[in-house]
Amino acid sequence: MYFQHIYDKSLAQGSYFIGCQQAGIAAVIDPKRDVDTYLEIARQQKMTITHILETHIHADFLSGSRELAALTGASLYLSDEGGPDWQYEFEHIGLREGSTIQLGNLAFKVLHTPGHTPESISFLLIDKAASEAPVMLFTGDFVFVGDIGRPDLLEKAAGMKGTQEPGAHQLFGSLKKFSALPPYVQVWPGHGAGSVCGKALGAVPSTTTGYELVRNPAFQFEQDEKGFIEYILADQPEPPKYFAMMKKLNKVDRPLLTEVPELKELNKEELKAALTKGYKIIDTRDKETFAAGYIPGSINIQDNNSFNTWAGWVLDYDTPFILLAKPFQLEELTRKLMRIGLDNIYGYIPSVYFWEGTLDTASIVSVDALKNDDIQIVDLRGATEYNAGHIAGAENVFVGTLTDNLDKISKDKKVVIHCQSGDRATIGYSLLARAGFKNIYNFSGGMNKWLEEGNVVVK
Template sequence: MFFKQFYDQKLSQSSYMVACQQTNEAIIIDPKRVLDDYEEVAKAEGFNIVQATETHIHADFASGLRDAAKRFGAKLYVSDEGDEDWKYQNVPENTVFLTEGDVINVGHVELKVIHTPGHTPESISFVLTDRGGGSDEPMGIFTGDFMFVGDIGRPDLLEEAANMEGTTEEGANAMFDSLRKMEGYPDFMQIWPGHGAGSACGKSLGAVPLSTLGYELKNNWVFEYEDKGAFITELTRDQPEPPTYFAQMKKVNKEGLPEFKVREVTVGTPDTLPGQVFDLRSKEDFKKRFKKGAINVPYNQNFLQFAGWYIDYDQPMTVIGNPKDSKELQEDLASIGFDHLELIVPSDEAEKYSDDSYENISPNDIVNNHKEFNILDVRSLSEYNSGNLENAEHLHFGQLGKKDVPFDKNDKIYVHCQSGVRSAIAASVLKANGFDDIVNIEKGYAGIKEAMK
């Protein structure tokens, strides 16, 4: 048997390839939308990708499931569990719809379906047994967003991201029952999760890429609870705010997207910039001179985690950045379902459009009289609740422009996050929404607390 985990650092997302080395047949599990990595490995190993499946309708990235059918001719296997609101649409006619107890055979490798609702109603997991290797014991389980290393999937995304009222409590109840299904499996069974640390699909995901059931039974907090009510209270407490693009992902992964292909994107400096504008320069360069209305999200490993809060899927996009990044940028945006990058303005041409700036200030300059200032804390709610300036108002940086800012547009507003990264993004968003007098507090809350010592 062949096994490989693919980890997308930008989305904290894991996908997998399993193959039978006797028949050279391979399946990909929870594939991301850009399929090149799977094709490269399959070619190197001499495998044919004949099947593709996923554990549930994902909310945090755009699935490559349907593209796998088009590109590789792979037969698709999808969940038929859950209610009618979350059934797969627009899949090939030969797609197999799975329920508990069904089996996918990949050559002589067996994947048995377990219905593990809680994160979503249709969530399933796959227990792998290497029959070709002569084993009758399960080697591991692909858990998707059911179980992570050190955590489990949050039950509130349908309510928080897709506005499906009441689904949080239903999901939490279902998750408690799903965990009981693990009791009959051996401790040595490996856990192959769908995400790692940094994902918003849970609140305390571990950074280790895989685990064992025995280890999780002893160390994962979820197995400490025998009382369902106490378990539900803890599970639903302090979950991170879900990025706004999650709602779009649930929709497009349910209904499907056009096949992704890299294309030539126009590079230039027209008089009018089409659609929404994202400035990918560093915060240090951006603050000096920028086009008002542009959102400043530096192009680095955290780009998708931040940009996903602000993308308007109904508009084309202009970016101010490096034209050499065009292919990678298209692939990154495609991974959260956005295919409408229309223009790249070279960073060294940004001055042509610059008409605004904002000020940075040191924590030392405000610490003695911060109570006199209008302070906006743009960290997560859990960060804010763990410690804050008593006169600070709170609004998550990703919710700026969507919820009312607790200050007037003519007020001078001092913005901070934890370290100064998110507040710089927030400064650009506030500027774009008509708040003209913005000051970014360098080094954030950590710097403020240090200056108070």
């Protein structure tokens, strides 16, 4: 057996390449959308990708299953569980509880493990050349290292009211299937630390069934289903706005993007015309450089591992947008945007000096600015972070929902915004400046700086 774990740090998303070396064929589980990675592995291993498997209809990334199938001719093996509202709307081989997929000497047994979503399945791998005992379990968003998939996403991200408690009940039942497996089975989940598909995902890439039964808090409730539901629904992070679009695009027939596109460099006239049409500039420079001089109306989302997540919060899927980035950054930025379906990149500019007007500058303040009574302090962190400890008098407006809550931001007082370390605050500052606020000040040191200087927090 050949096995390779492919990990996308930008979305903390794992996919898997599993091959039977004797037969020269391979399967890919939950592929990301820039599928050239898997084609290169297949080439290196002299294998043909014949099977593409998915654990569920994903919300956090746009699956590359259909792109990979188009390029390889491989068959799609997808869940037919969950009822009529949870069926994939394109050609595939349907899977149900107990289905078995043969891949040379390898076999994948299907377990229906609903709760995160109704159609969710897991794949139990048996390497028949060695033993009839199971070797690995690919859980998708069912069980993570130290955590389990959240059942509230459909309600909070996709607007499916009344689904989180039934999902939690389903998830409690699914855990019993997991608990019945041998303790030595390796568990390979769909996500790692940093994903918002759970609230406390571990940083190591894999685990075992036995370890999770002992150490994972979700397995400590035994017969206490009520306690489990209260636990699993509490303190979950805010799901990004783009999740609803991913649920749709991963279910329906959609246009395919089988290679990473090259972006066009815009000239000054094209930039001016695009801005006149309302296209947004996403400025990918670091927050200090942005603060020193930025094109009015641009939004600062730094080029780091969270770039595509925040882009998914602030961009829509209909309006073209522009990147401000150096040419060497473009391929990786484009890949990150592809992975959540943001394909509508109009072009890029490499410098703020393509703008012919005056640059704006951000107002950065120190800790002392927060000790003025006649100000509004706005904490842009998530609700769980805020509730764990915040500056006295600070109001919580999560940065991802900031543009929907502009009425909560004072237009009369001096407003000081902050987050934990400054990355989210620079997004918030640029959004508020774009909305016309002139009274905003960024405490870019954030809670880290506040605590470093010995200041107190309240709960």
